Amino acid sequence: MENKKIKDEIICMAKKCKKTIVLPESEDVRVLKAASIITKEKIANVILIGNEKQIKEICDKNNIELEGIVIEDNLKSNKKEKYVQRLVYLREKKGMTNKKALEILEDKVYYATMMVEQNDADGMVSGAIHTTSDTLRPALQIIKAREDLNSVSSFFIMETQNKKLGMDGKYIFSDCGLIINPTEDELVDIVMESYDSFKQFIEGEPKIAMLSYSTKGSAKTETELKVKNVIERVRNKNNNILIDGELQLDSAIIPEVSKLKSPDSVIKGNANILIFPNLYAGNIGYKIAQRFGNMVALGPITQGLKKPVNDLSRGCSVDDIVGVVAITCVQASNN
Numbered sequence: 491m492e493n494k495k496i497k498d499e500i501i502c503m504a505k506k507c508k509k510t511i512v513l514p515e516s517e518d519v520r521v522l523k524a525a526s527i528i529t530k531e532k533i534a535n536v537i538l539i540g541n542e543k544q545i546k547e548i549c550d551k552n553n554i555e556l557e558g559i560v561i562e563d564n565l566k567s568n569k570k571e572k573y574v575q576r577l578v579y580l581r582e583k584k585g586m587t588n589k590k591a592l593e594i595l596e597d598k599v600y601y602a603t604m605m606v607e608q609n610d611a612d613g614m615v616s617g618a619i620h621t622t623s624d625t626l627r628p629a630l631q632i633i634k635a636r637e638d639l640n641s642v643s644s645f646f647i648m649e650t651q652n653k654k655l656g657m658d659g660k661y662i663f664s665d666c667g668l669i670i671n672p673t674e675d676e677l678v679d680i681v682m683e684s685y686d687s688f689k690q691f692i693e694g695e696p697k698i699a700m701l702s703y704s705t706k707g708s709a710k711t712e713t714e715l716k717v718k719n720v721i722e723r724v725r726n727k728n729n730n731i732l733i734d735g736e737l738q739l740d741s742a743i744i745p746e747v748s749k750l751k752s753p754d755s756v757i758k759g760n761a762n763i764l765i766f767p768n769l770y771a772g773n774i775g776y777k778i779a780q781r782f783g784n785m786v787a788l789g790p791i792t793q794g795l796k797k798p799v800n801d802l803s804r805g806c807s808v809d810d811i812v813g814v815v816a817i818t819c820v821q822a823s824n825n
Contacts, residue, residue, distance in 0.1 A: 496649045496660060496786060497813050500691065504533050504819035511815050511822075512611040514598035516540035516561070518618045522554050524811035529558040533812065534819050537611055539564050539598040564601035573604040580607075580632060603628040606797050612822035615814050617802030622667075626792065629799035639794045641679045644668045645687050646776050646789035647817075655743055657694040657762040662687055663779075664765055666772035667790030677720045677765070678727075683793040684763050685731060690824050691817075692762070698724075699742035699761035700735025701771070705751045707736075713767060732756050735765075791817055798822050 511528075515521045516538040522545070525536045537560045538545060549556050564570070570592075577591040594600045599620060605611040606629075616625040626642075635642050644667035653659045664684040669676050681698060688696040700717045707714055717736040724733055734742075734755045741751040741759065748759025766772035780787040791814075792800050798821035800814050 496647060496788065497816070500647075500788075500813070500820060501531075501533055501816045503691075503823075504816035505531075507819045507823040508535070509612040509819040509822045510535040510537060511818055512537040512539060512602040512605050512614045513815075514539040514602040514614065514616050515618045515620065516545050516598070517548070519548065519552050519554075520806065520808050520811060521618050522549055522552070523808045524815065525559055526555050527808065527812055528815055530555070533816055536560065536815075537562055537602075537605070539602050541565070562605075564595060564598055567601075569605075569608075569610065570595060573601070573608065576608060577604060577632070584631075597628075599624060600628045600632075603632050603799065606799065607632050613798040613800070613818040615800050615802060615811065615818055617800075618804060618806055618811065621804075622801050625801045626668075626799065629792075629795055633795050633797050633799060635794050636796050639679045639683065641669065641672075641676045642792060642794040643672075643676070643680045643683055644790035644792055645684055646787050646791070647691055648776065648779060648788075649786040650779075650783060657692050660692050660762065662692070662696075662763045663772065663776050663789075664763070664793075665769065666766065666776045668769070668792075670769045672768065674716050674719055674723075677716070678723050679794060681720065681724050681731075681733065681765055682727065684765065685728075686824075687791070687793050688763055690820055694762070696732065696763050697757040697761050698731065698733040698763040698765060699737045699757060700733070700765050700767075701739060701742060701775075702736035702767060703738065704736060705738045705741045717767075734761075737761075739764075788813060788817065791821075793821075797825055 511534045513521050528534050542561045574591040578586050599616050602614045606614050643665040645662050645664040648661040648663050650659045662684050665680050685696050734757045740747040742761040745759035748755050779785045798818045800818050
């Protein structure tokens with residue numbers, strides 16, 4: 491990361507939270523190195539899932555210190571029976587049986603997810619060697635979305651060195667990682683979740699722009715009607731939320747352009763939360779900002795779950811893992 495300011499701020503927040511994060515991918519050297527750093531720097535308490543002897547052998551070969559880290563073997567754990575009964579209860583309508591539950595809990599990610607659901611850990615981070623679906627499927631099945639939401643989405647924390655933009659250079663971009671073509675209901679959830687995520691990680695007043703290729707109905711489409719409905723529903727939920735749309739990007743983030751294209755806008759070209767119409771736009775948008783604009787991009791970060799579970803890229807660095815664990819701690823402190 492070229493500019494570590496936002497990551498350093500989040501690590502400071504995490505240190506105050508004193509949360510416990512479970513890491514199921516104990517066979518990966520990057521995860522073990524990150525666990526050691528997280529523990530030494532007192533960012534979080536760490537639980538590794540796996541065979542203690544095998545983990546220690548990997549650590550010895552790579553000069554990784556394990557002091558202060560808890561290791562829990564999911565195959566031998568005395569919690570397994572409790573987790574089996576709970577999993578059967580949660581998934582009985584889907585055909586879950588004791589036998590199936592025992593088999594499922596041999597999977598470290600499922601076991602770690604049950605730890606979070608049962609409050610034996612505050613959050614989970616996985617994905618260094620697992621796909622996004624392998625990491626998030628257990629969370630969606632077991633932890634599930636918050637009661638006030640219908641969907642789980644994702645966001646990026648973005649930071650530019652141009653402090654005149656966003657909130658001192660900081661933005662939330664959403665959804666750039668999960669929901670492909672959000673419905674009206676899902677867009678309402680994405681807005682509400684992103685508003686909450688902004689308040690967790692960034693100081694200041696959230697100002698939300700619903701992005702489009704047109705500004706204020708300069709093009710008449712179904713999308714325009716959908717955005718109007720979303721804005722009305724969001725305001726009905728919380729009339730204090732500053733939200734506007736649909737807006738082109740320049741009208742959303744540049745006050746001078748906003749005066750010309752959307753002079754009555756409540757956010758006046760000062761948006762710091764950008765809501766994309768679909769995953770195609772969101773994913774392309776954050777990558778353009780990151781690669782052409784040299785913005786720091788932290789994410790994708792999951793939002794909307796009852797308890798935090800976050801997915802790593804399989805190409806992640808040790809530094810990335812430390813950052814995502816810190817983010818997960820902050821999310822856990824707000825649950």
